Amino acid sequence: xxxxxxxxxxxxxxxxxxxxxxxxxxxxxxxxxxxxxxxxxxxxxxxxxxxxxxxxxxxxxxxxxxxxxxxxxxxxxxxxxxxxxxxxxxxxxxxxxxxxxxxxxxxxxxxxxxxxxxxxxxxxxxxxxxxxxxxxxxxxxxxxxxxxxxxxxxxxxxxxxxxxxxxxxxxxxxxxxxxxxxxxxxxxxxxxxxxxxxxxxxxxxxxxxxxxxxxxxxxxxxxxxxxxxxxxxxxxxxxxxxxxxxxxxxxxxxxxxxxxxxxxxxxxxxxxxxxxxxxxxxxxxxxxx
Amino acid sequence: xxxxxxxxxxxxxxxxxxxxxxxxxxxxxxxxxxxxxxxxxxxxxxxxxxxxxxxxxxxxxxxxxxxxxxxxxxxxxxxxxxxxxxxxxxxxxxxxxxxxxxxxxxxxxxxxxxxxxxxxxxxxxxxxxxxxxxxxxxxxxxxxxxxxxxxxxxxxxxxxxxxxxxxxxxxxxxxxxxxxxxxxxxxxxxxxxxxxxxxxxxxxxxxxxxxxxxxxxxxxxxxxxxxxxxxxxxxxxxxxxxxxxxxxxxxxxxxxxxxxxxxxxxxxxxxxxxxxxxxxxxxxxxxxxxxxxxxxxxxxxxxxxxxxxxxxxxxxxxxxxxxxxxxxxxxxxxxxxxxxxxxxxxxxxxxxxxxxxxxxxxxxxxxxxxxxxxxxxxxxxxxxx
Numbered sequence: 001x002x003x004x005x006x007x008x009x010x011x012x013x014x015x016x017x018x019x020x021x022x023x024x025x026x027x028x029x030x031x032x033x034x035x036x037x038x039x040x041x042x043x044x045x046x047x048x049x050x051x052x053x054x055x056x057x058x059x060x061x062x063x064x065x066x067x068x069x070x071x072x073x074x075x076x077x078x079x080x081x082x083x084x085x086x087x088x089x090x091x092x093x094x095x096x097x098x099x100x101x102x103x104x105x106x107x108x109x110x111x112x113x114x115x116x117x118x119x120x121x122x123x124x125x126x127x128x129x130x131x132x133x134x135x136x137x138x139x140x141x142x143x144x145x146x147x148x149x150x151x152x153x154x155x156x157x158x159x160x161x162x163x164x165x166x167x168x169x170x171x172x173x174x175x176x177x178x179x180x181x182x183x184x185x186x187x188x189x190x191x192x193x194x195x196x197x198x199x200x201x202x203x204x205x206x207x208x209x210x211x212x213x214x215x216x217x218x219x220x221x222x223x224x225x226x227x228x229x230x231x232x233x234x235x236x237x238x239x240x241x242x243x244x245x246x247x248x249x250x251x252x253x254x255x256x257x258x259x260x261x262x263x264x265x266x267x268x269x270x271x272x273x274x275x276x277x278x279x280x281x282x283x284x285x286x287x288x289x
Numbered sequence: 290x291x292x293x294x295x296x297x298x299x300x301x302x303x304x305x306x307x308x309x310x311x312x313x314x315x316x317x318x319x320x321x322x323x324x325x326x327x328x329x330x331x332x333x334x335x336x337x338x339x340x341x342x343x344x345x346x347x348x349x350x351x352x353x354x355x356x357x358x359x360x361x362x363x364x365x366x367x368x369x370x371x372x373x374x375x376x377x378x379x380x381x382x383x384x385x386x387x388x389x390x391x392x393x394x395x396x397x398x399x400x401x402x403x404x405x406x407x408x409x410x411x412x413x414x415x416x417x418x419x420x421x422x423x424x425x426x427x428x429x430x431x432x433x434x435x436x437x438x439x440x441x442x443x444x445x446x447x448x449x450x451x452x453x454x455x456x457x458x459x460x461x462x463x464x465x466x467x468x469x470x471x472x473x474x475x476x477x478x479x480x481x482x483x484x485x486x487x488x489x490x491x492x493x494x495x496x497x498x499x500x501x502x503x504x505x506x507x508x509x510x511x512x513x514x515x516x517x518x519x520x521x522x523x524x525x526x527x528x529x530x531x532x533x534x535x536x537x538x539x540x541x542x543x544x545x546x547x548x549x550x551x552x553x554x555x556x557x558x559x560x561x562x563x564x565x566x567x568x569x570x571x572x573x574x575x576x577x578x579x580x581x582x583x584x585x586x587x588x589x590x591x592x593x594x595x596x597x598x599x600x601x602x603x604x605x606x607x608x609x610x611x612x613x614x615x616x617x618x619x620x621x622x623x624x625x626x627x628x629x630x631x632x633x634x635x636x637x638x639x640x641x642x643x644x645x646x647x648x649x650x651x652x653x654x655x656x657x658x659x660x661x662x663x664x665x666x667x668x669x670x671x672x673x674x
Contacts, residue, residue: 020604027634076499096604098572101497102391102470103428109396110428125603137603139633154549159601159633160654180548182393209552212393235552238559239568243535246548246570248496249393254411276557278655 002129002174003149003194003201004092004120005068009133012060012090013038013051014071014081021072022048024137031134036064039081057088068092070126070135078122079104086117094135095121098180098248105183112185119185123247124177125155138162138175146171147289149195151188152207153178153247157235161205164277170284173201181212181249188214189221196226202289203229205280206271208262210236211250215262219269230271231283234259237275290493290505291334293512295374297489300467304459306474308486311376313515316361320350323375329356330374332515335366336409343370346378372515379485384476385444386410387457389426389464391471398426398464400436400457404444406476432461452484467504468497523567523589530582533572539564540665542593542625544583546571546605554599554658561655563662566593575605580613588625594668597661598629599654600639607631607639615646626664630657 011028015021016038026049029035035051037060044055054060057069069085071078071094078097085093086108093112100122112119120127126136130143137155142163148170152158155177162172176191178184188206195201204226208215215234222230236245236252237259244251252258267273274280292300298308310324313332331343338344343365347353353375360370386406392399405413405420413421422443424436437454441447456477464472473490498505520528527534533548537555541563545551551570558565569587571579587596600610614629631639631650640650651657 023606024604075496099496101468101500102494103465103468103497106391106396106398107428113396137634139601139603139636141632141636142601152549154547154552155603156545156547156551156601157549157553159603160550160553163601163632183391183396184393187394207549209549214394217394235549235556237556238537238565239552239555240535240537243568244533245535245552245568246533246572250548250552275560276553276655 002132003191003198004127004174004176005129005133005135007132008034009067009135010034010036010065011133011135012036012057012064012066012069014057014069014085015073016040016048016051016053017043017046018072018074024072025049025051028134031140032131033134036066057084057090061088066090068094068135070094070096072096075099075101079108082108082119083111086112086115090117092118092120094124094126095119095179095185096124096126096137097121098123102183109183109185120176121179121185123181124179125158127174127176129174130172136177142166143175144171146173147200147202148172148284149198149201149204150175150207151178151191151195151204152176153180153209153249154207154235157207161207161233161277161280164281165284168281170281170289173198180247184214188218192218192221192226192230196228201228203231203284203287206230206232208232208234209247209250210234210239210245210252210259210262211247211257213256216256216265219265219271222266222271223269229287231274231280232263232266232271233274233276233280234262234266290495290509290512292491292493292508293332293334293372293515294330294489295332295372296508296511297491298486300463300491301486301489304463306456306459306486307483308489309376309379311374314357314373314375315371316357320353320357323350323353324377325349326378327353328376328378329353329360330376331360331365331370332372332374333365333368333370334512335368338365341365379478379480379487381476381478381480381487383446383479384487385446385479386413386475387460387477388471388473388475389460390473392425395425398428400424400426400432400440402440402444404446410475426461432458446479449479449484456484463491467491468494468501470494521590523586526589527569527586530586532579532583532586533570534586535568536590537565537567539566540592540594541661542566542587542590542596543599544569544571544580544587544596545599546575546602546610550599550601554597554654557655557658558597558662561658561662563665566590571605571610576609577613577616580610581617584614584617593625595626595628595661595664597657598627599657600629600631600633602633602635605633606635607633608635608642611639611642614648615642618646618648628657628661628664630654
């Protein structure tokens, strides 16, 4: 099983001819991901590393079956590209782009909700089920197939944790980046719900951060719906109030938005708490997964 | 970017939202002809100005000169006051709260209103949650007339409905048209002559600056002329170069290639007994140039005793950031020791590049953090003896 992506997931890359898109498409393909097509307006008919490029998503869909669209399109064109992918009926749309204006994100997520499309991001590293499908930019060496589900706001933090787990022989079922916010498509709770129903996932590592109140909603969801063990790490324990810590969403503006308040809510909801990646490792080892 | 009150009120006026008559004062302004008694309001982008003594009532020109002298060039909540807004005093029959903002979890714009205006909305939410009325706005439908009727009824100002309708529509036009993340009127005064926005808070979405010509840049420029943030050299440099930088109190300089891993590194520096001098991250897709700029920014802080570069690349390519480190090191005399942790995308090429100039990158984050914290400690001891 695994969630969101599996062995046979067929991926379309939007913005495949750009500097980042072309490099990452090649890396994903080497990893074994089925990249069936790319789209860049005006570059139809060319290829990137042997992958056919189309002007329109619809043109690509005439020739290929696609399960997931992965976008590297720059911020100012990102909404348009996302609308195109959502309208085409592709079921999962992954937006790696950061810096998309909030009102564009509201519009595209509203459209996705109406069309029943799952959106991951924006500002996400993507999603990977190790050894099966990598629809994202995760460095290969930190990945290993196994049974720990990971959901993270931050790409790099998920690499950090997976690196340590992999080095100690603990593999991952699926690693899902929901993005740096401040507005999210799929939420921590929705991803946890998928992991709860996934036979390949035995426990979940939840990587959160200061800013916003999503972790409180997640805590309530864990308490009511999640039976699998959840280990949470919230970064930004030392972040000052009012400073934006890199991610658009990582800014403490209210009482519920500190690491302390999130950690306490998650602990109350029954999640295990780790202070750092090493504690995540020792907790997993103690659980014997 | 949070606009200053006078900028937000100018925007309100341009869109037909009534505000009290006002004039922006600077140190040389003539105070004789103001419509006394007036309110003097220091222009700083911070809440709680009343409590901080930044809003004062004055009776005549003499008192105004005295208070203006006290306010100008005084730091209020981290900002030096450069401009003061003088405003006519208004008799309010009622003070309301009205705002449009983004509900991040619902992923929708939301309009909030309350009859308990004049105090902080978080305080209203805490003390009188039943007095806040909220309605989501469907992005594809926009603001409906019925939503305004609903708000007017719930906050008990039905007799001012036509006024409220016009004002709310203007507020929504501003919210939409200027890519705001928040527009807030608190208090919104009910007076004998209609509704009046006594305060104005507008936050623009910096990510949308590109589609407003040079408007955001001009507003930012005007803002810095009117209010100077108490910022350090490193902060000013970061702002100029567009580098993400947060000043902290310690002596371990820090650069990361992702926000989450940067926050983790800062937390772990503290756990290891050290204290980070800053938070600085490249935003997940940094290259050679942004690494060079980040080094310049972080090392502009004289408190930095050691620099820890914490890299785990996905989107960020280690070969590219290594080029940035080498370019910086070759062009500058490094005054502090450098500790580099590097792994991830293109790490072999990156390590080789660093090795060629004698920088050995480690693979393990806790090891790098320990080395950095110990080095800062050693340099403390040396400077003490």
